[in-house]
Amino acid sequence: MTLTEELIALRRGLHGNPEIGLDLPRTQEAVLEALDPLDLEVGVGKGLSSVTAVLRGARPGPTVLLRGDMDALPITENTGLPFASTNGAMHACGHDLHVAGLVGAARLLAARRTELAGSVVFMFQPGEEGFAGGRTMIDEGVLDVTGGRPVAAYAVHVDCQTPSRSVVTRQGPIMAGVSVLRIRVSGTGGHAAHPHHAVDPVPVAAEIVLAVQAFVARRVPVADPAVVSITRISSDSAAGNVLATNVDLEANVRTLSRETLALVRLELLRLVTALGEAHGCGVTTDFVDSYPVTVNDPAETAHVLEFLDERHGDAVVRMPSPAMASEDFAYVLDQVPGTLVFLGVAPAEPSGPMHSEHAVFDDSLLGEHATLLADLARRRLARALLG
Incomplete structure (x- = not known):
């Protein structure tokens, strides 16, 4: 089974069993099981069902944080998918893909541990949908888990109505x-x-x-x-x-x-x-x-855009103005320079909008999602070596 196939299986299992808010015991258990073979330093939250995993490279260096949110919405799914939720909750914002993509990034980076100078923190966060889970994880020490603040933080958010494989971001404010x-x-x-x-x-x-x-x-x-x-x-x-x-x-x-x-x-x-x-x-x-403005650090995002242009070419879209939706990755970016990137995962057939009962996501791009996260972390650690 390929990495993408494994991540699709993980994502669909999560999609069929969504959980809401800060208490996500089944989701937490699935993440812990997926991370178990990777020899990471793994911890769980006290006031919420979070998972924090640390990968330490072969050589000392700074820390980079990668974040994925895990919670669903109180929506009764109406997609007709064979793995659709039936419990009155729904991953209508793609957080099931975020979990699988972050697990994939951990696998990719663990396989290249000997090349890394520094550490990567994998932040699996409950309670993004109005519960400020990111703030709680910060209060519980996620930004200090390696002994030093991250030099950069990244997150990839999927969008089921953005054209497939499009990569979208901007410098400065990106979400309200x-x-x-x-x-x-x-x-x-x-x-x-x-x-x-x-x-x-x-x-x-x-x-x-x-x-x-x-x-x-x-x-x-x-x-x-x-x-x-x-x-x-x-x-x-x-x-x-x-x-x-x-x-x-x-x-x-x-x-x-x-x-x-x-x-x-x-x-x-x-x-x-x-x-x-x-x-x-x-x-x-x-x-x-509630959530503060999500602000992509201009200098950090300039480097990210340079990398995205090299890798994705014409698929890179620079947002002309911020979106008026909100995102609690803002709490991380308020303390650590970093970048939120959107990845288009629109399916072949038109999907309903995000946060709707008809939202459908193309999970065949999970391999690309994982690789994007892993490469952002790997390149940032390499750049730190150059000063």
């Missing part, structure tokens, strides 16, 4: 930071037949929804964009003839700089509070910062 704004609009409740005897928070909440959706167009510089979307709305009215006392809203906020995040945080809270007060409603807010 994300935050959550929770809003409660409070009135008095009352009888639906007599709204003039009550303070009804529902129309006030509706006005806030429209104002929030329009906020970015008039308050945020177009050169440093933001996306603000109301994603949830609910009231505490339990009957059709009862006016609500409280309406709860939730907004998803995406930004590309600390400056715009600070502006949105200040001005948006001021706006919704003033609208509530204008109509006699109380407004309470909770602004929760």
Whole structure:
């Protein structure tokens, strides 16, 4: 069996048994089993089902980190694949491929251990989909496991709608930071037949929804964009003839700089509070910062792009602008210079989009995925020798 065939088998086993969040015992067990023959220094997380493996080269040198995320999404799969999940969760973002690709990179690098001057850390991370697993792994010491901070960190993220074999990245910000704004609009409740005897928070909440959706167009510089979307709305009215006392809203906020995040945080809270007060409603807010902006180190990414151009030629795509989705590899890149790269794995037949029940990924490229990760690490260690 070839390396690609072995990685496909691993990936499909993971795909049929997806797990959500920080506790991924079956996924962790599969990773540990796959790494067992490689003579690595392997550890597991305390507060999450992570795996950290260290490969030490034959000669001393710096450390490079490679990361792959492991968790799935709470989506019921509808792809019709023979290995599809049936447990109500789904690897709709390709993290099963990320696990298999990172295992493949570990195998390739272990086979060339005698050539390496330095160490490689393989970071198998749960909880990327909103649980900040990367931050927890950093708190538990993944960046210090070899005794010295990595000089570079890399991750490859697959995309099922990017043309097959395309390699996509950019210098600087590549993915947005994300935050959550929770809003409660409070009135008095009352009888639906007599709204003039009550303070009804529902129309006030509706006005806030429209104002929030329009906020970015008039308050945020177009050169440093933001996306603000109301994603949830609910009231505490339990009957059709009862006016609500409280309406709860939730907004998803995406930004590309600390400056715009600070502006949105200040001005948006001021706006919704003033609208509530204008109509006699109380407004309470909770602004929760989540993932920071994912920033590819410009100098490190220049070297990566030079390598990608040599290896992939016309298949290399330089993103003209960042994506507004988010990624918690940002926590690693906030402390270690490095690069996030996208690999196109669109199948022959059109796929549904990422994070959809119809998302399908071409796993025949797992060998290339593994080789790309391994070569990024190997070349970075070799470059360190040259100073």
